[in-house]
Amino acid sequence: MTALEVTDLRVQYGRGARAVRAVDGVSLAVPSGGTLGLVGESGSGKSTVARALVGLAHGSFQRLVVADAEFSSWSRPAEARVRRHVQFITQDPSSAFNPRSTIGASIAEVLASPVRESASGTARTPAELLELVALDTGVARRYPHELSGGQLQRASIARALAARPSVLIADEITSALDVGVQAGILRLLGDLQKELALSIVFISHNLAVTRHISDQVAVMYLGRIVEAGDSEEVLVQSRHPYTRALVDSVPRLKVGAPLRLPIQSEPPDPRRPPAGCRFHPRCPVGPQTNPERTDCIEHDPGTIATSASDAACHYASQATRTIAAQDTTVPG
Amino acid sequence: MRNKYLHALFRTPSGAVGSLTLLLIIALAVVGPLLWHDAAQAENVTNLNLGVSRDHLFGTDGLGRDVFARTMVATRLSLLLAVGAAVVGAILGYVVGIVIAVLPAQLRRVCLAAVDVSLSFPVILLAIVFVAMFGxxxxxxxxxxxxxxxxxLARLSSNLALAESRKEYFRIARTLGVPTRTLLPRYLLANIAEPLLLTFFYAIGSALVAVSALSFLGIGVQPPSYDWGVLLVNGFTLLYVQPAAALGPAAMIVVTGIGLALVGEASARAANPRLAGARRRTAGDDAQNAQAAAEPTPDDPTSDDLVLDVRDLRVAFDTPAGEVVPVRGIDLRIRKGEVLGLVGESGSGKSMTALAIAGLAPANARVTTERCRFLGHAGTPAGLRSRRIGQRLAMVFQDPATSLNPAMRLGTQMTEAVRAGGVGRREAVERAVERLTDVRIPAPASRLRDFANQLSGGQRQRVMIAMGLMTEPALIVADEPTTALDVTVQAQVLSVLRDVNVRSGASVLLISHDMSVIAQMCSKVAVMYAGAIVEYGDTADVVHRPQHPYTRALLASVITLDHSAESEAPAEPGGVAPSADGRNRPGGCSYLARCPIASERCADEIPPLMQGAAGEVACWNMADKEQLV
Structure with missing residues (x-):
């Protein structure tokens, strides 16, 4: 069963020669009660996917399924369905609240919203919601600028929960936080998921955090999904060279470990994606190092669906590597 | 609520002065006609055009009437006209503006163009045309x-409303299903109320001038009614004989205008919950500059391989609420070629430490050191920075987008400093190309003609490093240089930094919140907590055998790629760190409230950095304590 599913999502910014296909045919399915992680460099389109799914970016799709209702284009019913079931949390909680309203008032507005009237179950109060995210109920009387980043992000989650969603889209929600605070938010998200049977789309550039929280992972590059599957499979036994490069770039908490530099170049201009495989100019196993691999330049390996458990690479290796066991000892 | 607003209004001196002025004017408008009506009407043919005297403060006019009394009486009409005109203008302008802002894009453009056309006519000209139309x-x-x-007013309010409706929280509120009837007043109006209120008060002031001008021209208020403008024109004819008759009403117009402007500003401030509570910061005495003049002392032979030797560095700010101390006495010693990591949470004071060392602390900061030596030269950080030796310290900031001048070519920016130091143009350009090559920027010679916006984030950060290398630095202070970058680009920037360190022998002070980055890059680590260093030692010791409970908590909360979904959840340190203003600072150890192994002594005595089994630790209860350093 899937809580949210979209087929062939496309988002384009601008027109003509300056047009950017920020999302270029993405198909993803969020398992009910599970977490789908979406990773990639900045500019890969992962945040645009999130914004398109909640209607903040104008996208087109072949099929959108929200809580068992199917739509073939954006329409008022589709929008209403999304509003009712899908909620969105952003990276910077300080810009997500009305600076002139108290936290309590911001949450109360969502509770009073007419969209919620059809929602099932008993309505919660702002105080209950704040308790749910482990905040002091006194926070309700405070203004956004009086709270710390971690507290605000918790309040942001509480406000999203006020809408009683079945799917939560979390866009880089821990990126701006200290590691200790991040750990707290991730634990909270895990607890809430169990308690409220939430399905979560977790968008992050941090592969370690994504691995920790996700059941499934999709890796995006230049508007497409290049590898998808179970999170262990994708991040530990990566098949796409891009995923491998991402994983290898992450610094290890291990003193004396060599600094790895899997990719020398930076992402290309998204307005002019390279022909053939979009990753070929940067690929460590592509035509740059293996000149005989001309198909990477000539043939586009395309994009894949998250349900496919596959990699969009002509030379995708099958389970070729595992992360070397780390001998780091971290006292708890 | 209302009292809070009034309180905030009177909080600042300008608000208080403005409010009192305005209250006085309003009182005059109320009682003026009652008190002075008879005096203002009394004609006295023996007293025509008299000068200033005790009986006639502003003299008398051509009919022998007391100008002071007439000025006081005219207050009511002048004020009513000005407020009336401003209210009409504001209602019309604000409503039209906000309606335009929520129109569909096409229609909005047409309406804005129409507003822009009407803006090209001077206000007073339009007013004259309308008066001619209405009589x-x-x-x-x-x-x-x-x-x-x-x-x-319409143009302003539509601009503001448009900008506000594009903000993140406005869009999010829409996705949360907040209805439009809540969105418009509480999200749009409330957030643009401040500038609208301010312009409304200014509009009253301008309307006062406009009304007076129309009356002055004889097409505004018609006799026998009179406002300040009418009095002004009456007095004007005898300006050189009897100036008080014109200057009196003119002064009233000016005073009222100033009062309105002051109140406008203060009430806008009072309406903003963020500013209403904020107290103004006062600049502390600039000890930095005072000490900067101190003469350099001769080189110290004992500190040969010490690039930087700072003892007891303190950074403090004076605020009306008391002293805020983000850095509370830390020692930093960086040897030649060493990469020292400074790690801690946000608010731990690590960035302020970096700025202070580089002599870039804010002007109102009090930076003091017991000792500060850079390459053997003693002085204050800011003093050293301003001397020639200061060029040998390079700084790399977190945000590469804002640290390069967007209006200057990279070549000019890179060569600026060395050319000011007397290096020729050709040589400077050659050096710039060399440095860009060092940081692996492709086609460096042609890059020099580019602007910052033509570079990607990672390239900008590498250009920043190249720029720092132009002056052959002995120390590079890098404050979170890769935090804003992708992991792939982070790896590139870190490897460039490592390269530079190895090749040029420059020492690096790397500030980061990321223990993994520190572990890969640094030979020594200092862990900062609440403005102090709590643990210092070889990276391997600190990362693999941490002694301070805070270092342990910090490491335990790091999520690495080795954490699978099944693995144990990362620990989160409970509680919050004491803030720099000392409000929630305990008497003893600053980590006390969050510490799992605190004892009685920790509450009474601040632990200094002490020699541990390996490295130095500021904890009374560390595992293998040996002796005081």
């Missing part, structure tokens, strides 16, 4: 000036 008199003056004032 003179009090009501038509109000309406005419109101209409003439509407276009600029």
């Amino acid at each position: 003179g008199g009090t009501t038509s003056t109000i309406v005419a000036i109101g209409i003439a004032f509407a276009p600029p």
Whole structure:
């Protein structure tokens, strides 16, 4: 069963020669009660996917399924369905609240919203919601600028929960936080998921955090999904060279470990994606190092669906590597 | 609520002065006609055009009437006209502006163009046209000036509303299903109320001038009614003989205008919950500059391989609420070629430490050191920085987008400093190309002609490093240089930094919140907590055998790629760190409230950095304590 599913999502910014296909045919399915992680460099389109799914970016799709209702284009019913079931949390909680309203008032507005009237179950109060995210109920009387980043992000989650969603889209929600605070938010998200049977789309550039929280992972590059599957499979036994490069770039908490530099170049201009495989100019196993691999330049390996458990690479290796066991000892 | 607003209004001196002035004017408007009506009407043919005297403060006019009394009486009409015109203008302008802002894009563009066209006519000209259309008199003056004032107010409010409706929280509120009837007043209006209120008060002031101008021209208020403008024109004819008759009403116009502007500003401040509570910061005495003049002392032979030797560095700010101390006495010693990591949470004071060392602390900061030596030269950080030796310290900031000048070619920016130091143009350009090559920027010679916006984030950060290398630095202070970058680009920037360190022998002070980055890059680590260093030692010791409970908690909360979904959840340190203003700072150890192994002594005595089994630790209860350093 899937809580949210979209087929062939496309988002384009601008027109003509300056047009950017920020999302270029993405198909993803969020398992009910599970977490789908979406990773990639900045500019890969992962945040645009999130914004398109909640209607903040104008996208087109072949099929959108929200809580068992199917739509073939954006329409008022589709929008209403999304509003009712899908909620969105952003990276910077300080810009997500009305600076002139108290936290309590911001949450109360969502509770009073007419969209919620059809929602099932008993309505919660702002105080209950704040308790749910482990905040002091006194926070309700405070203004956004009086709270710390971690507290605000918790309040942001509480406000999203006020809408009683079945799917939560979390866009880089821990990126701006200290590691200790991040750990707290991730634990909270895990607890809430169990308690409220939430399905979560977790968008992050941090592969370690994504691995920790996700059941499934999709890796995006230049508007497409290049590898998808179970999170262990994708991040530990990566098949796409891009995923491998991402994983290898992450610094290890291990003193004396060599600094790895899997990719020398930076992402290309998204307005002019390279022909053939979009990753070929940067690929460590592509035509740059293996000149005989001309198909990477000539043939586009395309994009894949998250349900496919596959990699969009002509030379995708099958389970070729595992992360070397780390001998780091971290006292708890 | 209302009291809070008034309180905030009177909090600042300008608000208080403005409010009192305005209250006085309003009181005059109320009682003026009652008190002075008879005096203002009394004609006295023996007293024509008298000068200033005790009986006639502003002299008398051509009919022998007391100008002071007439000025006081005219306050009511002048004020009513001005407020009336401003209200008409504001209602018209703000409503039109906000309606335009929520229109569909096509229609909005047409309406804005129409508003822009009407903006090209001077307000007073429009007012004259409208008065001509409506005929003179009090009501038509109000309406005419109101209409003439509407276009600029409409343009302003539509700009503000448009900007506000594009903000993140506004969009999110929409996705959360907040209805439009809540969105418009509480999200749009509330957030643009401040500038609108401010411009409304200014509009009253301008309307006062406009009303007076129309009356002055004889097409505004018609006799026998009179406002300040009418009095002004009457007095004007005898300006050189009897100036008080014109200057009196003119002074009233000016004083009222200033009062309105002051109140406008103060009430806008009071309406903003963020500013209402904020107290103004006062600049502390600039100890930095005072000490900067100190003479350099001769080189110290004992600190040969010490690039930087700072003892007891403190950074403090004076605020009306008390002293805020983000850095509370830390020692930093960086050897030649060493990469020292400074790690801690946000708010731990690590960035302020970096800025202070680089002599870049804010002007109102008090930076003090017991000792500060850079390459053997002693002085204050800011003093050293301003001397020639200061060029050998390079700084790399977190945000590469804002640290390069967007209006200057990279070549000019890179060569600026060395050319000021006397290096020739050709040599400077050659050096710039060399440095760009060092940081692996492709086609460096042609890059010099580019602007910052033509570079990607990672390239900008590498250009920043190249720029720092132009002066052959002995120390590079890098404050979170890769935090804003992708992991792939982070790896590139870190490897460039490592390269530079190895090749040029420059020492690096790397500030980061990321323990993994520190572990890969640094030979020594200092862990900062609440403005102090709590643990210092070889990276391997600190990362693999941490002694301070805070270092342990910090490491335990790091999520690495080795954490699978099944693995144990990362620990989160409970509680919050004491803030720099010392409000929630305990008497003893600053980590006390969060510490799992605290004992009685920790509450009474601040632990200094002590020699541990390996490295130095500021904890009374560390595992293998040996002796005081």
